[in-house]
Amino acid sequence: xxxxxxxxxxxxxxxxxxxxxxxxxxxxxxxxxxxxxxxxxxxxxxxxxxxxxxxxxxxxxxxxxxxxxxxxxxxxxxxxxxxxxxxxxxxxxxxxxxxxxxxxxxxxxxxxxxxxxxxxxxxxxxxxxxxxxxxxxxxxxxxxxxxxxxxxxxxxxxxxxxxxxxxxxxxxxxxxxxxxxxxxxxxxxxxxxxxxxxxxxxxxxxxxxxxxxxxxxxxxxxxx
Amino acid sequence: xxxxxxxxxxxxxxxxxxxxxxxxxxxxxxxxxxxxxxxxxxxxxxxxxxxxxxxxxxxxxxxxxxxxxxxxxxxxxxxxxxxxxxxxxxxxxxxxxxxxxxxxxxxxxxxxxxxxxxxxxxxxxxxxxxxxxxxxxxxxxxxxxxxxxxxxxxxxxxxxxxxxxxxxxxxxxxxxxxxxxxxxxxxxxxxxxxxxxxxxxxxxxxxxxxxxxxxxxxxxxxxxxxxxxxxxxxxxxxxxxxxxxxxxxxxxxxxxxxxxxxxxxxxxxxx
Ligand SMILES: Nc1ncnc2c1ncn2[C@@H]1O[C@H](COP(=O)(O)OP(=O)(O)OP(=O)(O)O)[C@@H](O)[C@H]1O
Ligand SMILES: [Mg+2]
Numbered sequence: 001x002x003x004x005x006x007x008x009x010x011x012x013x014x015x016x017x018x019x020x021x022x023x024x025x026x027x028x029x030x031x032x033x034x035x036x037x038x039x040x041x042x043x044x045x046x047x048x049x050x051x052x053x054x055x056x057x058x059x060x061x062x063x064x065x066x067x068x069x070x071x072x073x074x075x076x077x078x079x080x081x082x083x084x085x086x087x088x089x090x091x092x093x094x095x096x097x098x099x100x101x102x103x104x105x106x107x108x109x110x111x112x113x114x115x116x117x118x119x120x121x122x123x124x125x126x127x128x129x130x131x132x133x134x135x136x137x138x139x140x141x142x143x144x145x146x147x148x149x150x151x152x153x154x155x156x157x158x159x160x161x162x163x164x165x166x167x168x169x170x171x172x173x174x175x176x177x178x179x180x181x182x183x184x185x186x187x188x189x190x191x192x193x194x195x196x197x198x199x200x201x202x203x204x205x206x207x208x209x210x211x212x213x214x215x216x217x218x219x220x221x222x223x224x
Numbered sequence: 225x226x227x228x229x230x231x232x233x234x235x236x237x238x239x240x241x242x243x244x245x246x247x248x249x250x251x252x253x254x255x256x257x258x259x260x261x262x263x264x265x266x267x268x269x270x271x272x273x274x275x276x277x278x279x280x281x282x283x284x285x286x287x288x289x290x291x292x293x294x295x296x297x298x299x300x301x302x303x304x305x306x307x308x309x310x311x312x313x314x315x316x317x318x319x320x321x322x323x324x325x326x327x328x329x330x331x332x333x334x335x336x337x338x339x340x341x342x343x344x345x346x347x348x349x350x351x352x353x354x355x356x357x358x359x360x361x362x363x364x365x366x367x368x369x370x371x372x373x374x375x376x377x378x379x380x381x382x383x384x385x386x387x388x389x390x391x392x393x394x395x396x397x398x399x400x401x402x403x404x405x406x407x408x409x410x411x412x413x414x415x416x417x418x419x420x421x422x423x424x425x426x427x428x429x430x431x432x433x434x435x436x437x438x439x440x441x442x443x444x445x446x447x448x449x450x451x452x453x454x455x456x457x458x459x460x461x462x463x464x465x466x467x468x469x470x471x472x473x474x475x476x477x478x479x480x481x482x483x484x485x486x487x488x489x490x491x492x493x494x495x
Contacts, residue, residue: 053408082410095402110411 005029009061025220032192039215086160094139107158125153237387238431244377253461285342289328428475439463
């Protein structure tokens, strides 16, 4: 099976290279794999995801996602790649002046799907994350956990090739968390989606095989 | 309320620029005919011993565009009323020749003096009267007004441009979050900035419409009833329908430049 993600001697830093977060990390992730990433607060988990969706260029080494070398990729190729990613942010990053339903179908809107398709998909996805009755509300009218689930629904709306999730259950109770884990498991199992999830707590009930990476003192290590 | 204020903050400076452009156009048109009138109304008087043709004058100075002989018979008949026909002829023979000489362009006082000395080089030319002082005072006043107005329009334009950029920065702040989220999900530039373009283009149309309305009012209400001759005579010059196109194109040009500057400066999601 082919590598969806390939990092070789990857170094990530802020402030023009002065502030190193990850140093000389090498790992590969294959299509359809499910990966949990854990690590102490401030260790660089979000930073790694940021690099994976091309918002932070590698300082050194190479990072290839979906066949594109992110160190040198051009704007239009990166744009194309991003339409195949389903990103869930730690801070949700919803568009506050849009309704919940509109937020959810942003990836479909970008892909140019008709309004009808967008509406049906919005209904279906919001049902999945148990937010059907909130479709016409605005993000700031929802609780933190509800906003988080809107973010999850948005990431899943266009059946992405890769899901990059940053603490997708960070604000959720066990019941809601399990709803989210089920959705991700389904995507991985049925659509062969590659899933990377940053979390501080790997779910106790999890039916799929998974890999586990730890980020610690600038390194990325796999737990076997 | 905030919405209206946001638009006004953009439309008003845009209108200031459009008004400036339109004032400039109108001023240029009305004064062109005024300038033409000044130029055509002006002539110098040349007194010669023998008759001279236009080409002879033009050989002396190339700015001369026409010469018109003043009928001496009229002069003689005025000064020699009741004198016999014979002496009438003698007077006529003793009189020099008079010419009204016109120029091809509007010249400064020194330009007029140059023509005078050029003409006086010819032995045939007895005297040249340029009427320079009255000519140059109206010319100078005219140039001064024209210069001041242009300066004012340019100044107003620059100030307005700053206001537009300022407002654009506020927009940029208001739209930044959404544009960044859309960018992370791979939206192309046009989709990301679509709302900005729509708003800006609507504002450009509104500003053009309001400016047009102001000028149409000036043309059909104020100028027509003002009692100011130059306004009433030049009514057609005040606002032409083609000006709408000029204003609209200018407005669109300004807002598109403004939006592009915002869109490109909010590029990149790296914090
Ligand atoms: N834009 C930035 N500029 C400079 N430093 C940053 C920036 N973003 C994050 N950092 C720093 O990089 C380090 C790693 O941050 P990151 O957000 O990746 O941590 P994290 O592992 O996701 O932590 P948490 O579990 O708390 O979310 C931190 O020390 C943080 O201060
Ligand atoms: Mg984080």
